[in-house]
Amino acid sequence: MKNHVWRPLFVVIGLVVCILTFRMFYIPDDFGAQDRGYTFGFHRLSNEQEWKDYTAKYKGAEYCNECHFEKVDSLSQSQHEMIQCENCHGAAFDHPENPEKLVIDSSRDLCIRCHSELYMPSSGRNDIPGIDPNQHNVGTECSECHNPHNPSLEDM
Amino acid sequence: MVEQVAQVAQMIVHGEAWTVKDLFVLPNEYVYWSIQIVMYPYMTGLVAGAFVLSSLYHVFGVEKLKSIARFALVFSFALLPVAMMPLMLHLMQPLRGINVLMTPHFTSAISAFGIVFMTYAVIVAAEIWFVYRKFIVESIHRLSAKTARSSYESLLLMIYKLISLGAMDDSKEAYAADHKAVKLLAGIGIPVACFLHGYAGFIFGSVKANALWMTPLMPVIFICSAVVSGIALCIVSYYVFMEMRKWAAKRGKNYLLPDGLAHGSAAINYDELKSVQDHEVRMTSKYLLIFMTLALTLEILDMIFRGYTAVKSWDILRDVLFEHDFFKIFVLQYGIGNFLPFLMLLLPGVTVRRAVIASCMVLFGVFMMRWNVVIGGQAFSLTFNGFMEYHLPIIPHDVETFKEGLGGALLVFGTPFVIFYFLNMIFPAFYVDDEGH
Amino acid sequence: MKRRDFMKNAAVFVTGVSVSISALELLDPQEVLAANPELRWGFLVDTHKCIGCGFCVKACKIENDIPLEANVTRTWVERYVIKKDGDVLMDSPKGALNGFTNKDIDQNRSGMKKVDDKDIAQAFFVPKLCNHCETPACVQVCPVGATYQAKDGAVLVDRSWCIGCGYCIMGCPYGVRFFHPIEHVADKCTFCYHRISNGGNTACAQACPTGARMIGNLRDPNDPLTKIVMGERVGVLRDEYGTKPQVFYIGLNKEVH
Numbered sequence: 027m028k029n030h031v032w033r034p035l036f037v038v039i040g041l042v043v044c045i046l047t048f049r050m051f052y053i054p055d056d057f058g059a060q061d062r063g064y065t066f067g068f069h070r071l072s073n074e075q076e077w078k079d080y081t082a083k084y085k086g087a088e089y090c091n092e093c094h095f096e097k098v099d100s101l102s103q104s105q106h107e108m109i110q111c112e113n114c115h116g117a118a119f120d121h122p123e124n125p126e127k128l129v130i131d132s133s134r135d136l137c138i139r140c141h142s143e144l145y146m147p148s149s150g151r152n153d154i155p156g157i158d159p160n161q162h163n164v165g166t167e168c169s170e171c172h173n174p175h176n177p178s179l180e181d182m
Numbered sequence: 183m184v185e186q187v188a189q190v191a192q193m194i195v196h197g198e199a200w201t202v203k204d205l206f207v208l209p210n211e212y213v214y215w216s217i218q219i220v221m222y223p224y225m226t227g228l229v230a231g232a233f234v235l236s237s238l239y240h241v242f243g244v245e246k247l248k249s250i251a252r253f254a255l256v257f258s259f260a261l262l263p264v265a266m267m268p269l270m271l272h273l274m275q276p277l278r279g280i281n282v283l284m285t286p287h288f289t290s291a292i293s294a295f296g297i298v299f300m301t302y303a304v305i306v307a308a309e310i311w312f313v314y315r316k317f318i319v320e321s322i323h324r325l326s327a328k329t330a331r332s333s334y335e336s337l338l339l340m341i342y343k344l345i346s347l348g349a350m351d352d353s354k355e356a357y358a359a360d361h362k363a364v365k366l367l368a369g370i371g372i373p374v375a376c377f378l379h380g381y382a383g384f385i386f387g388s389v390k391a392n393a394l395w396m397t398p399l400m401p402v403i404f405i406c407s408a409v410v411s412g413i414a415l416c417i418v419s420y421y422v423f424m425e426m427r428k429w430a431a432k433r434g435k436n437y438l439l440p441d442g443l444a445h446g447s448a449a450i451n452y453d454e455l456k457s458v459q460d461h462e463v464r465m466t467s468k469y470l471l472i473f474m475t476l477a478l479t480l481e482i483l484d485m486i487f488r489g490y491t492a493v494k495s496w497d498i499l500r501d502v503l504f505e506h507d508f509f510k511i512f513v514l515q516y517g518i519g520n521f522l523p524f525l526m527l528l529l530p531g532v533t534v535r536r537a538v539i540a541s542c543m544v545l546f547g548v549f550m551m552r553w554n555v556v557i558g559g560q561a562f563s564l565t566f567n568g569f570m571e572y573h574l575p576i577i578p579h580d581v582e583t584f585k586e587g588l589g590g591a592l593l594v595f596g597t598p599f600v601i602f603y604f605l606n607m608i609f610p611a612f613y614v615d616d617e618g619h
Numbered sequence: 620m621k622r623r624d625f626m627k628n629a630a631v632f633v634t635g636v637s638v639s640i641s642a643l644e645l646l647d648p649q650e651v652l653a654a655n656p657e658l659r660w661g662f663l664v665d666t667h668k669c670i671g672c673g674f675c676v677k678a679c680k681i682e683n684d685i686p687l688e689a690n691v692t693r694t695w696v697e698r699y700v701i702k703k704d705g706d707v708l709m710d711s712p713k714g715a716l717n718g719f720t721n722k723d724i725d726q727n728r729s730g731m732k733k734v735d736d737k738d739i740a741q742a743f744f745v746p747k748l749c750n751h752c753e754t755p756a757c758v759q760v761c762p763v764g765a766t767y768q769a770k771d772g773a774v775l776v777d778r779s780w781c782i783g784c785g786y787c788i789m790g791c792p793y794g795v796r797f798f799h800p801i802e803h804v805a806d807k808c809t810f811c812y813h814r815i816s817n818g819g820n821t822a823c824a825q826a827c828p829t830g831a832r833m834i835g836n837l838r839d840p841n842d843p844l845t846k847i848v849m850g851e852r853v854g855v856l857r858d859e860y861g862t863k864p865q866v867f868y869i870g871l872n873k874e875v876h
Contacts, residue, residue: 030347030349030356030359031359031360031363033347033349034311034347035308038304060767061769061770062767062768064289065758066755066768067767067768068767069777069780070780073777073779073780074775074812077775077813078813080683080813082811082814083681084681084682084826086820108829109828110826110828112826113826117678117681117682138720139671139672139674139718139720142718142719142720144722144742145739145742146671148667148742149666149667149669149670150667150668150670151670151671154670193686193688193689193801194800195798195800196798197798203727204728204729205726205729206710206726206727209690209711209713209794210692210695210788210794210795210796211794215785269784272784272785273784274781274782274784275781275783278782278783279782281763281780282782284763285763286763287761287762287764289759289760290762291760291762292760292784295762385786389760390792391790391791391792391860392789564792564793564794565709565876566876571728
């Protein structure tokens with residue numbers, strides 16, 4: 027019975043073995059130091075694919091152009107040609123299946139994102155025609171007077 | 183619609199409930215590490231400190247600390263699971279906490295937690311086992327000999343049989359071996375305890391994005407203040423528990439020591455308890471003073487160095503240190519938490535009461551130090567152009583504000599005492615054994 | 620007895636250490652990169668072009684399922700107003716989710732600050748997003764290997780493995796990380812990994828009316844982004860942290876960091 031001092035050690039070894047065994051089952055197979063080495067690349071490899079498979083919501087103007095080519099064409103002739111359809115019409119998701127109809131944001135809040143006048147020398151903002159939203163026809167929607175697809179003041 | 187409501191109910195911007203922003207703060211910046219991360223180094227500090235105190239006797243043979251050493255060891259074990267608690271309460275995914283053990287990423291200071299913590303737990307458990315082995319063997323004999331056992335005693339007997347691991351050798355040589363093992367374990371335990379807490383300091387000190395935290399002194403400061411708070415807590419709780427025992431002794435009872443032990447009720451007497459208490463508290467407070475000096479020196483050095491080198495971040499740090507957090511740092515932490523108790527312990531003729539009051543203030547001071555580091559480090563924006571103020575949630579209105587609020591903090595602080603109460607039933611911390619260790 | 624103790628201890632120690640060492644296969648990142656020369660994502664922001672409309676922020680939030688009303692965001696736009704007296708005012712209300720429509724500067728608790736147009740020396744916008752650093756501080760500190768850098772440089776978070784400790788949030792010098800309000804794990808800009816990996820553009824760059832944002836392959840010398848990064852004077856944010864950020868800026872000012 028002289029070696030009773032080792033008994034706690036055996037318990038510890040047993041514990042470590044249990045943890046390591048559990049670890050074998052718990053950790054995904056593809057977990058490890060990947061391309062960027064241990065410091066920056068220690069991860070579950072399949073997660074990269076999971077991120078690649080994330081669903082896109084915005085489809086871009088080319089996608090809109092497949093059906094609404096007239097609208098896309100008219101917009102591209104105007105001063106607003108640089109604005110993406112989905113910025114105002116909302117993300118396409120799986121339109122036309124889901125949602126069947128997109129909700130157009132025609133609020134003043136949308137237009138004044140660019141057209142609220144700010145004094146911003148040394149910024150492109152200064153070159154955009156702007157109004158003071160607290161003075162300029164308060165209470166009316168911008169699209170009542172301005173055509174967003176052809177905002178030219180001459181054509182008003 | 184139902185789905186939407188459920189989603190809204192679930193939606194929590196972590197940190198928004200208790201963060202008030204001022205001037206220019208980045209949109210994602212909040213006080214992400216709140217009260218539980220204050221509690222975490224505080225509790226690990228208490229664990230490490232209590233253990234170091236017990237080791238002063240076990241390793242360095244400071245005989246005068248014999249009585250408090252055993253208490254400190256058991257109390258350190260009771261504090262141990264609680265060091266983990268604030269982390270679990272803080273994690274957004276507490277069920278995945280096990281991942282730290284499963285896929286530790288050693289370039290992160292936190293990953294050390296699992297391994298160092300387990301190592302440390304094993305060392306303390308083994309040390310307790312060796313310290314109490316004689317007691318366990320005796321208890322098994324004593325309880326087995328009893329003909330009419332209460333269900334409590336039967337349960338106790340079962341526990342003792344289990345934790346004895348079948349080692350019933352009660353020869354002199356066997357006990358001598360135990361003694362050696364204790365010394366060895368306590369010896370290994372000191373560096374491990376320091377590492378356990380030093381890396382908690384490293385967790386903060388190595389965050390290069392945080393101007394207040396980033397200093398190589400952080401681990402050392404943390405260790406010193408850990409020992410300080412650990413010793414202080416041992417003094418305070420030792421005093422409180424001894425007061426309770428004295429109070430009971432007057433009424434012929436023996437609190438916090440299982441009745442009818444071999445050395446039990448017969449040995450109990452008020453005056454003896456009082457003299458033990460006086461002696462231990464006064465002795466321990468001397469060690470408290472030594473470690474306090476060290477901790478304080480380092481902290482002040484850190485501050486002077488920052489002011490003198492005055493790198494880019496100093497402007498905002500100065501605002502935080504000398505304006506926003508002035509009261510918390512210089513009045514609460516240094517004033518009430520350091521200088522006052524320092525004087526109280528330094529002045530001649532230390533009485534038990536004065537030592538205990540000073541210890542309470544030290545405990546508070548170390549807590550404020552953790553607070554000022556953890557919360558203070560998040561009191562300014564990464565842009566150095568704005569401030570964030572932390573408002574501790576007092577009345578919880580959901581799980582999160584409970585976990586990371588006053589309730590959670592009190593839960594963490596109270597748990598070790600509950601654990602100690604039960605642990606003390608198995609390993610009586612106030613059990614005096616003249617031949618033992 | 621003593622020697623035997625030591626041997627046993629040593630054996631246990633060696634077994635324990637070798638288990639953990641097996642996880643520590645240190646690979647030199649430079650070496651690894653050299654072996655995969657074809658793709659490294661980078662980003663370019665032209666602060667002159669940014670008009671502060673915030674369409675990028677809105678698109679990002681919808682594309683990546685970050686609730687619009689939650690006050691956290693993967694990308695945001697900051698406004699800098701530098702006054703003639705040298706004062707600098709900055710704000711980013713709701714991360715510029717709804718753009719900048721107000722002349723007053725949001726100073727959070729200190730309220731809205733009015734600035735007279737004639738006091739302004741210069742004013743501009745700076746969009747921010749994850750820098751997908753070459754040596755990301757956030758990845759280094761993750762205790763469980765839940766956040767990582769892919770071969771092509773994208774820094775991502777494994778949502779099924781993150782424990783939500785917040786260390787990466789603390790470790791990032793740019794404040795781009797936050798806790799996802801619904802998933803309750805650390806979240807950050809992925810460079811729209813699902814879009815760029817399948818030949819698309821990032822949602823923010825696509826939504827930007829002025830072309831202030833651009834994603835590209837830094838390893839391809841013919842990529843428009845690479846041409847600018849190599850051929851023009853560009854800066855990065857807070858390189859003093861040694862993170863080697865891979866989002867490049869045209870028109871940075873000393874006030875921006």
